[in-house]
Amino acid sequence: MRFGVIGTGRITRRLVADLQSTDGVTVSAIASRTAERARWFASQYGIAASVEGYQALIDREDVDAVYIALPPSMHTQWCVKAAEAGKHVLCEKPLATSLEQGDQMARACDQASVRWLDATGWLHHGRTIKMLDLVNAGLLGTPTHFTASVSFYRPFQSDEHRLDASLGGGCLLDLGWYAAGAACRFVGEAPQRVFADWQLENGVPIRTTAILWFNNNVTASVSCGYDTATRKWFEFAGSEASIICDDFTRPWADRPPRFWVHQAHGEVQSHEVADRQEQRMIRTLVGEESLADYNRHALATQGTLDALAASAASGRPVSLAPSPSPE
Numbered sequence: 001m002r003f004g005v006i007g008t009g010r011i012t013r014r015l016v017a018d019l020q021s022t023d024g025v026t027v028s029a030i031a032s033r034t035a036e037r038a039r040w041f042a043s044q045y046g047i048a049a050s051v052e053g054y055q056a057l058i059d060r061e062d063v064d065a066v067y068i069a070l071p072p073s074m075h076t077q078w079c080v081k082a083a084e085a086g087k088h089v090l091c092e093k094p095l096a097t098s099l100e101q102g103d104q105m106a107r108a109c110d111q112a113s114v115r116w117l118d119a120t121g122w123l124h125h126g127r128t129i130k131m132l133d134l135v136n137a138g139l140l141g142t143p144t145h146f147t148a149s150v151s152f153y154r155p156f157q158s159d160e161h162r163l164d165a166s167l168g169g170g171c172l173l174d175l176g177w178y179a180a181g182a183a184c185r186f187v188g189e190a191p192q193r194v195f196a197d198w199q200l201e202n203g204v205p206i207r208t209t210a211i212l213w214f215n216n217n218v219t220a221s222v223s224c225g226y227d228t229a230t231r232k233w234f235e236f237a238g239s240e241a242s243i244i245c246d247d248f249t250r251p252w253a254d255r256p257p258r259f260w261v262h263q264a265h266g267e268v269q270s271h272e273v274a275d276r277q278e279q280r281m282i283r284t285l286v287g288e289e290s291l292a293d294y295n296r297h298a299l300a301t302q303g304t305l306d307a308l309a310a311s312a313a314s315g316r317p318v319s320l321a322p323s324p325s326p327e
């Protein structure tokens with residue numbers, strides 16, 4: 001599959017290398033708002049064609065799929081345009097800035113019969129799949145409480161999109177995507193009700209703290225922010241054991257991907273699972289397996305973030321509409 005890349009920011013550098021090192025995938029073109037930047041990026045990363053403007057990239061015949069690496073507020077527009085041109089879509093997280101937009105993206109891709117995935121690499125890591133298998137096999141006994149914290153400490157440059165409300169900035173969409181998304185993934189559904197509080201700067205949350213209530217008496221507490229040192233851990237606890245991972249979004253660079261199971265009587269088992277999450281994610285997109293489970297999860301996460309934002313803005317708990325039953 002031949003990918004065209006939209007945007008030349010920080011994450012693009014990493015993902016282009018991941019695309020180029022995945023079997024069966026090539027990167028044929030990259031687009032920027034400016035011709036010079038596209039040219040510079042193409043020459044640095046060995047991409048054959050550089051393109052000025054995003055639509056021109058989507059319209060190219062040598063592009064089968066588009067990787068969208070833009071600020072969150074631009075994801076919907078370019079995903080829909082790519083789908084309308086018959087291109088498959090790999091879209092950076094957060095999928096969108098609201099569930100309404102996420103639904104619009106999903107509909108456009110469905111109508112055009114193109115495949116789409118949010119670029120949430122950790123979901124595809126073999127370690128995540130093993131942890132989910134253990135949880136689903138009853139490792140925890142009766143699951144009770146999920147906790148996740150995802151943060152990093154700024155500073156940001158003055159033009160940082162994460163601090164710009166009009167570009168979909170703020171820690172809730174950026175990092176809550178991981179923390180609340182992990183709760184939904186491990187519990188297996190979106191919450192029924194949430195309560196959140198946030199601290200705003202220039203109209204964007206720089207810290208968010210939340211409680212989520214799920215079916216079956218499972219609760220979650222999640223925290224994310226730009227004012228705390230890097231954290232990317234979760235714990236999922238139950239009546240018999242808990243499972244803990246201290247770097248679930250992306251394994252620490254200098255350590256093997258690992259997690260721990262703490263039994264009720266104090267025994268601790270350590271597990272390691274080597275994998276390359278982005279390559280596996282890309283292979284999933286370009287393969288033939290159904291993406292329905294990943295797509296449902298992305299929309300459930302987006303709906304949860306909508307509810308968390310509504311709760312933080314109103315100071316009240318917010319109930320979520322029941323999600324449609326799986327096909």
Ligand SMILES: NC(=O)c1ccc[n+]([C@@H]2O[C@H](COP(=O)([O-])OP(=O)(O)OC[C@H]3O[C@@H](n4cnc5c(N)ncnc54)[C@H](OP(=O)(O)O)[C@@H]3O)[C@@H](O)[C@H]2O)c1
Pocket residue numbers: 007008009010011012031032033034037038069070071072092093094119120121161167174
């Ligand atoms: N999956 C991950 O691990 C991961 C990690 C980091 C970020 N992300 C996500 O990836 C997306 C991009 O993040 P990033 O950190 O790479 O952002 P970034 O460095 O700011 O790059 C964003 C790119 O978007 C384009 N753009 C178009 N209009 C823009 C505008 N008005 N302001 C700023 N940029 C604009 C620019 O490319 P041109 O000028 O070339 O057009 C820019 O290089 C976000 O959704 C973020 O959440 C994902």
